[in-house]
Amino acid sequence: MLLCIDTGNTNTVFSIWDGTDFIATWRTSTEVQRTADQYYVWLSTLMNFQKIEADITEVIISSTVPRVVFNLRVFANRYFDCRPLVVGKPECLLPIDARVDVGTIVGPDRLVNSAAAFDKFGGDLIVVDFGTATTFDVVAHDGAYVGGVISPGVNTSLESLHLKAAALPHVDVTMPDKVIGTNTVACMQSGVFWGYVGLIRETCNRIKDEYGRPMRVIATGGLAPLFNQGHKLFDEFDEFLTIHGLVVIHQYNKDQGNL
Numbered sequence: 287m288l289l290c291i292d293t294g295n296t297n298t299v300f301s302i303w304d305g306t307d308f309i310a311t312w313r314t315s316t317e318v319q320r321t322a323d324q325y326y327v328w329l330s331t332l333m334n335f336q337k338i339e340a341d342i343t344e345v346i347i348s349s350t351v352p353r354v355v356f357n358l359r360v361f362a363n364r365y366f367d368c369r370p371l372v373v374g375k376p377e378c379l380l381p382i383d384a385r386v387d388v389g390t391i392v393g394p395d396r397l398v399n400s401a402a403a404f405d406k407f408g409g410d411l412i413v414v415d416f417g418t419a420t421t422f423d424v425v426a427h428d429g430a431y432v433g434g435v436i437s438p439g440v441n442t443s444l445e446s447l448h449l450k451a452a453a454l455p456h457v458d459v460t461m462p463d464k465v466i467g468t469n470t471v472a473c474m475q476s477g478v479f480w481g482y483v484g485l486i487r488e489t490c491n492r493i494k495d496e497y498g499r500p501m502r503v504i505a506t507g508g509l510a511p512l513f514n515q516g517h518k519l520f521d522e523f524d525e526f527l528t529i530h531g532l533v534v535i536h537q538y539n540k541d542q543g544n545l
């Protein structure tokens with residue numbers, strides 16, 4: 287079975303693919319200090335608890351945090367006796383091109399999202415991923431990643447308000463009933479929520495104008511449904527787009543005789 291690991295700047299998702307389905311998915315916070323042994327203790331405890339009997343023989347990793355990759359590699363070697371495929375490394379083939387400026391190192395999550403979205407929805411897409419940053423990835427008609435937009439993440443925006451302004455508390459994002467807040471928390475929630483609806487709409491509209499062909503907007507990340515309520519910002523939502531992309535890329539490397 288294949289263990290898919292998707293490390294973002296905030297959270298890391300582990301998911302086990304049995305060849306047909308994801309049989310289990312777990313999330314842990316991303317910490318650069320975590321060792322291979324700590325990953326194993328955490329994962330095996332959850333597997334035992336949920337009585338998941340998985341014979342993991344292959345591992346694929348996508349990480350937006352370069353420093354965690356070393357320990358994840360050791361984890362794969364030591365506990366599953368395999369050499370993991372790491373997206374973004376030269377030995378990992380990609381089913382799509384990246385047409386960007388020479389020398390640009392595109393976040394592996396964006397390449398994985400593009401490959402996943404092309405596999406599921408075809409080309410001419412905008413993929414919006416709500417993570418630590420909110421990324422907009424433009425997927426061309428042939429599946430190539432041709433650039434995009436990086437915006438501050440929703441929680442990153444709220445957190446930096448709290449960190450920079452002495453009188454502003456930590457708040458969670460939610461959809462306010464009204465725009466005009468009558469207390470501090472409501473004002474902050476309104477600013478981030480409605481500001482973000484505008485950010486998404488304006489960014490997608492400008493991408494579409496510049497691209498010049500009809501495009502579909504695909505959203506992923508836990509906060510996507512919150513922003514879609516009544517606003518019709520996205521054509522499709524897929525919570526598990528990134529891990530689907532890891533399976534697609536792993537299969538591509540197999541098909542190419544690279545594994």
Ligand SMILES: Nc1ncnc2c1ncn2[C@@H]1O[C@H](COP(=O)(O)OP(=O)(O)O)[C@@H](O)[C@H]1O
Nearest residue numbers: 294295296297298416417418419441507508509
């Ligand atoms: N379903 C959800 N509801 C509310 N907040 C969420 C949900 N899923 C993720 N988040 C929050 O969104 C932010 C980004 O999370 P995540 O997608 O895991 O980021 P990354 O991929 O960058 O690690 C985090 O602050 C996380 O707590």
Ligand SMILES: CC(C)(COP(=O)(O)O)[C@@H](O)C(=O)NCCC(=O)O
Nearest residue numbers: 294295350392393395417418419436
């Ligand atoms: C933009 C990102 C920080 C998003 O990461 P995430 O929010 O998923 O943690 C990541 O894709 C990244 O570090 N990209 C490198 C620069 C680029 O993609 O052009």
Ligand SMILES: [K+]
Nearest residue numbers: 415417419421
């Ligand atoms: K992201």
